Amino acid sequence: MKLSLAYYGESILRKKCERVNEINEELRQLVNDMVETMMAHDGIGIAAPQVHHSIALFIINVPIPTENGHWLPPKLRVFINPKIIAHSEELWGLEEGCLSIPTIYGTVHRPIKIKVEATDLDGNVFIEEFVGYEARAIMHENDHINGVLFIDRLHGKERKELELRLREIKKKYLKK
Ligand SMILES: [Zn+2]
Secondary structure (H helix, E strand, C coil): CCCCCCCCCCHHHHCCCECCCCCCHHHHHHHHHHHHHHHHCCCCEEEHHHHCCCECEEEEEEEEECCCCCEEEEEEEEEEEEEEEEECCCEEEEEECCCCCCCCCEEEEEECEEEEEEECCCCCEEEEEEEHHHHHHHHHHHHHHCCCCHHHHCCHHHHHHHHHHHHHHHHHHHCC
16 A cells, blocks of 8 residues: 655654564555555655654665666665664765655765664564665665654755755645
8 A cells, every 4th residue: 555655844754763663464564555655656765754654664675786887676675673883984975865855856975885783574683784875775764764854964055055945845745
């Protein structure tokens, strides 16, 4: 089932999420619904608060570039109670967007490489390294779990230029 999205201005996007204590049928259904919702909006990741569930859960579905310039098909990954336990000093900037903040894009600088600890849908804890686009998507979604949005990470001038449009988005979507 496709779920309704939370949009910029809704308070749930600013809350720190609760830990997931039990992986049950209800949670598995939520993950299925999040996949459907993400796909319907052509997203490459979505976090539970974006579908009005304030729990530490997100999914990513990011195409992976190969060394010879091709792209591997995206691989769906589920992260429950995620924690970024290490990151590279080296940063790279790329334009990001967010399903909860339609039509807004901005360049975010993030570490190129991270190490993540999380639980998968079978309840297994894993520790894994991610680089590039996947690492970026994980950090973007992990921010959602902590009530942080990518616009918070834009530099002064870029953020300032967006203020007016952000206010318009808030008005447009909160009226519904
Ligand atoms: Zn987002």
